[in-house]
Amino acid sequence: MPSVLANVDLDRLDAPAQDCIQVNLSALADAYHGAGTHLRLGSRLDFAPQAGPDGLPTVEPGLPRRVEQAAELLGLVADGPLAELPGPRLAELLTTDPVYVVGDAFDLPWVPYHGRQHLEHSFLMTAGPRPGEALVLDAYHNETRWGPARPARWTVPVPELVATVGRTLRTVRMRPAGLPVLPVADALAANAAQLRDAADAGEIERYVLAYRQHPDLTAATERLTLETWLLARSRRLHAHWLAAADPDRAAPFTEQAGAWAGLAEHVYIALRRVQRGRPAPPGLTDRLRELLLTDVRLARTLVQEDAWTPTPSSRP
Amino acid sequence: MDSHAIEQAVIEQTVIEQAVIEQAVIEQAVIEQASTVLAVDPATLSRTRKLTDLPTFSSFRIVDIVERVERSLGLEVDAALLTPDNLHDLAGLCAVFLRSAQLLADRGRP
Numbered sequence: 001m002p003s004v005l006a007n008v009d010l011d012r013l014d015a016p017a018q019d020c021i022q023v024n025l026s027a028l029a030d031a032y033h034g035a036g037t038h039l040r041l042g043s044r045l046d047f048a049p050q051a052g053p054d055g056l057p058t059v060e061p062g063l064p065r066r067v068e069q070a071a072e073l074l075g076l077v078a079d080g081p082l083a084e085l086p087g088p089r090l091a092e093l094l095t096t097d098p099v100y101v102v103g104d105a106f107d108l109p110w111v112p113y114h115g116r117q118h119l120e121h122s123f124l125m126t127a128g129p130r131p132g133e134a135l136v137l138d139a140y141h142n143e144t145r146w147g148p149a150r151p152a153r154w155t156v157p158v159p160e161l162v163a164t165v166g167r168t169l170r171t172v173r174m175r176p177a178g179l180p181v182l183p184v185a186d187a188l189a190a191n192a193a194q195l196r197d198a199a200d201a202g203e204i205e206r207y208v209l210a211y212r213q214h215p216d217l218t219a220a221t222e223r224l225t226l227e228t229w230l231l232a233r234s235r236r237l238h239a240h241w242l243a244a245a246d247p248d249r250a251a252p253f254t255e256q257a258g259a260w261a262g263l264a265e266h267v268y269i270a271l272r273r274v275q276r277g278r279p280a281p282p283g284l285t286d287r288l289r290e291l292l293l294t295d296v297r298l299a300r301t302l303v304q305e306d307a308w309t310p311t312p313s314s315r316p
Numbered sequence: 317m318d319s320h321a322i323e324q325a326v327i328e329q330t331v332i333e334q335a336v337i338e339q340a341v342i343e344q345a346v347i348e349q350a351s352t353v354l355a356v357d358p359a360t361l362s363r364t365r366k367l368t369d370l371p372t373f374s375s376f377r378i379v380d381i382v383e384r385v386e387r388s389l390g391l392e393v394d395a396a397l398l399t400p401d402n403l404h405d406l407a408g409l410c411a412v413f414l415r416s417a418q419l420l421a422d423r424g425r426p
Contacts, residue, residue, distance in 0.1 A: 143374035265375045265400040272379045273395060281395045 001096055003126040005137045007031045010151040013038060015141035017237040019230060021066045021102065023151075024122040025174070027139040028098060029074035032176035040073040040179075042241030043187040045234070045299055047198045047292060049207050054219045057207050059230055063102055063120065067172065075179040082170045090162045093171060094127045094134055100174050101125060107166030110138060110154075112146040128155045136161065184245045185303075192299040204292045212285040221271045221280060228267045228288070232260035235295070252298055256291070263287050342389065342413045346406060349384040353377050361406065368404050378403045385413060394419050 008027045012035045015023050026038030052058030061069070063082065070076040082102075085093070093099045105113035105121035113119060123138040139151040198204065211227075214220035236257040243250040266287070270280040351358045354372045367373050382403065386392055397412045 143376060145376045148374075262400050266398075268375045269379055269382075269398050269400070269403070272383070273398065278392070279395045281398045 003135045004031045009035045020121045020140045023139045025070045039241045042237035045191040045238045046194045076174040077177045079173045082172045087165045098126045102170045103166045112144040188302045192303045195296040195299045199296045208289040221274045225271045228264040232264040235260045345388045353380045
């Protein structure tokens with residue numbers, strides 16, 4: 001029986017709008033429920049920073065939350081908790097049902113980070129078309145300083161796979177379930193409420209100040225590079241989802257996603273300068289704050305609520 | 317024309333000539349480095365309106381270009397000019413270096 005991973009249309013996955021953890025859950029959702037299912041992940045537009053490394057807040061959801069979102073939005077249910085597994089035992093999991101695997105990109109020979117940078121990275125695998133082979137799919141799409149990462153699907157001898165994927169992996173088998181009902185109006189209302197509450201609670205100001213006032217400029221700019229990259233991708237996916245769900249009202253969100261991409265690039269340029277011990281371009285955290293507040297205002301234009309202005313706690 | 321006016325005119329002409337030479341040097345350096353980093357021949361590069369249209373373009377490459385031109389000219393770009401919009405086409409890149417040279421010259425003047 002051919003692997004369900006053969007169903008994934010890699011060209012229709014919006015991979016440039018997703019991070020390395022969610023994109024392969026998206027691929028699995030498209031494999032089981034049809035092309036375009038992954039867009040449901042874009043129905044959520046939120047701002048929910050949590051404590052992160054270096055005393056800086058982060059919008060990175062983390063792996064367990066990504067798995068929860070797959071159940072809430074993509075019709076994929078984990079058949080158990082994420083399990084740690086030594087790399088050599090990966091072969092034991094190979095069946096015709098896909099396994100979602102997260103390892104260290106440093107160990108994975110097909111990504112540009114291989115041997116260069118430690119960070120979580122996901123992929124999917126099933127038994128391959130011939131005995132002794134595995135079928136691997138990694139839909140990640142990104143530019144890196146070491147070259148591009150592009151979505152791909154390939155077969156590999158099982159011994160070769162288990163020998164190269166690292167010592168410790170986290171795995172979970174995600175089963176298809178019914179697609180959750182997802183009324184567009186409810187999603188838009190929830191987004192508007194979440195963003196308004198976050199702003200009114202001072203989340204935006206605390207987040208911006210944490211990056212603006214951090215004593216280590218290099219550490220803060222490094223982290224802000226990842227943060228703005230994540231925010232830009234999530235806003236882009238939201239714009240794509242809205243363009244499909246409510247096309248007449250998507251244009252401002254497409255423009256806003258472009259603005260986020262511009263900020264992410266600007267912060268990266270700043271990082272390279274700061275890493276050389278030179279001054280950063282001015283105004284980055286002002287622009288960050290401006291875009292976060294624009295997210296709130298835009299989300300609220302899609303629901304029937306009174307005009308929103310920042311409360312005292314959401315002002316600097 | 318008195319001697320002071322003549323002297324002033326000579327100075328102004330010299331400044332204009334230096335600026336012209338500087339602009340030509342900057343353009344040459346930008347095209348040379350961008351061509352190398354983006355793996356595109358200079359003629360094709362000069363015809364490319366937006367560098368973002370090139371398949372080899374990325375934020376990583378644009379910073380590489382800026383740093384290589386900085387080393388080549390011995391001139392650091394003013395941080396405030398380092399915006400994506402300024403760096404996405406050849407004319408913008410050249411303007412960034414020219415403006416940085418001007419700012420540097422202005423700071424050196426009494």
